[in-house]
Amino acid sequence: MSPASIIDQAFAPAAQSIAHGNIPGAVLGIVTADGQRAVCWKGMAQIEPHEESLARETWFDLASLTKVIFTTTAILKLVEEGRIALDDPLVKAIPDLRQYDMNAAERRLTFRQCLAHQTHLPAVEPLYTYGQNPDTLRAFVLQREWRSGPPVYSDINFILLGIAIERITGKPLSDQPLPEHFSFNPEPRLCAATERCAWRGRVIRGEVHDENAFALGGASGHAGLFGTIDGVLDFAHGLLDGKILLPQSLNAVRTHESEKRTVGWEGFYPGWHGGDGCSPTTIGHTGFTGTGLWLDFKRGLAWSLLTNRVHPSRHKDSGIMDLRRATGERVIALFEGRD
Structure with a gap:
């Protein structure tokens, strides 16, 4: 039909x-x-x-359709261009992730793990209660020692992926090309x-x-x-x-x-x-x-x-x-x- x-x-x-x-x-x-x-x-x-x-x-x-329509597609396009690989760690794009602890678990997270929600990161965190300065909040996400837990559907995974896209492309998300x-x-x-x-x-x-x-x-x-x-x-x-x-x-x-x-x-x-x-x-x-x-x-x-x-x-x-x-x-x- x-x-x-x-x-x-x-x-x-x-x-x-x-x-x-x-x-x-x-x-x-x-x-x-x-x-x-x-x-x-x-x-x-x-x-x-x-x-x-x-x-x-x-x-x-x-x-959260943002996660699939924009973020997932953007990451996979970067993979297709050879700029990253799915199994690369996020620190390839974000070298300052948990920069005060080189052994931090977050430094071992890969693009694939974040995309598939197979990380230790929490589902959500009320970041907005810590302030409304976007640059400071991004820094907070990158430097926070996140509590460990079993893999769950996590907004934090995709916040990190969004920061990675910004770092790789040199453009804020708001300026990324869209259909x-x-x-x-x-x-x-x-x-x-x-x-x-x-x-x-x-x-x-x-x-x-x-x-x-x-x-x-x-x-x-x-x-x-x-x-x-x-x-x-x-x-x-x-x-x-x-x-x-x-x-x-x-x-x-x-x-x-x-x-x-x-x-x-x-x-x-x-x-x-x-x-x-x-x-x-x-x-x-x-x-x-x-x-x-x-x-x-x-x-x-x-x-x-x-x-x-x-x-x-x-x-x-x-x-x-x-x-x-x-x-x-x-x-x-x-x-x-x-x-």
């Missing part, structure tokens, strides 16, 4: 979630390896302090609102929701990227048809480094956020603000569900996990003519 023939039915779980008041709005996009695409949207880009309708052109805070329909500095009036932030004292719109990314200057390796549904679908199509990454890099993002993780992405596992109908060759990732992207390479199919589920507050049960799973299972069933 073509994306155009299934998009309305595939959007039904999101439409129901909007109708029940679980999320303000959503946009669903589907694209195939041969370039067919379809998009459906409904609901509000903002409900506070005043209402504004969502459109196909609405920009979303992609949150059309992506930006670290979007026009606020074009964006979906996120949270009424207690720390910043306002509804967040057009500036990154993630507090640490905001304190680091708005662009970080773990969050800060904004994009439209068509930008995300362009990226997905480029991975499906092999035009964004060389075969060796594409193989890296498709190969499990652990039960759940590949290089940069999550790989399919039973019960995951993409739905159990996905083939074992599926990779995906989600973002805290309510975003997500999945690519089923066996079927030559990708879909993205972008929502503003944290607007006006993250402190509610939006049912986003169930919505993501229901959407993925419905997309696949309709695509195969089973629904």
Whole structure:
């Protein structure tokens, strides 16, 4: 079945979630390896302090989709250019990492380990509570003796990778080249609102929701990227048809480094956020603000569900996990003519 023939039915779980008041709005996009695409949207880009309708052109805070769309791809491009290798230690790019202790565990971390979240670093740290000077916070990240623990999904991994990209390229993340329909500095009036932030004292719109990314200057390796549904679908199509990454890099993002993780992405596992109908060759990732992207390479199919589920507050049960799973299972069933 073509994306155009299934998009309305595939959007039904999101439409129901909007109708029940679980999320303000959503946009669903589907694209195939041969370039067919379809998009459906409904609901509000903002409900506070005043209402504004969502459109196909609405920009979303992609949150942790930054990790896969920007950071992972940028690192793999640097590998393809021969400037680093995946198994090089981060100190090849950041020689001052833990520079006061040459035996520090952080100095042995590799690009591959950080990309696949196979490090001892913690999941998250409230860096923004230490101040808002981006240079000082970067120095803090580099020199802190991080508490050791088992491998977990860690924002710190990708903050370090973002610093590495800046060091290798000589450009801050905010000045890195981006494809059309992506930006670290979007026009606020074009964006979906996120949270009424207690720390910043306002509804967040057009500036990154993630507090640490905001304190680091708005662009970080773990969050800060904004994009439209068509930008995300362009990226997905480029991975499906092999035009964004060389075969060796594409193989890296498709190969499990652990039960759940590949290089940069999550790989399919039973019960995951993409739905159990996905083939074992599926990779995906989600973002805290309510975003997500999945690519089923066996079927030559990708879909993205972008929502503003944290607007006006993250402190509610939006049912986003169930919505993501229901959407993925419905997309696949309709695509195969089973629904």
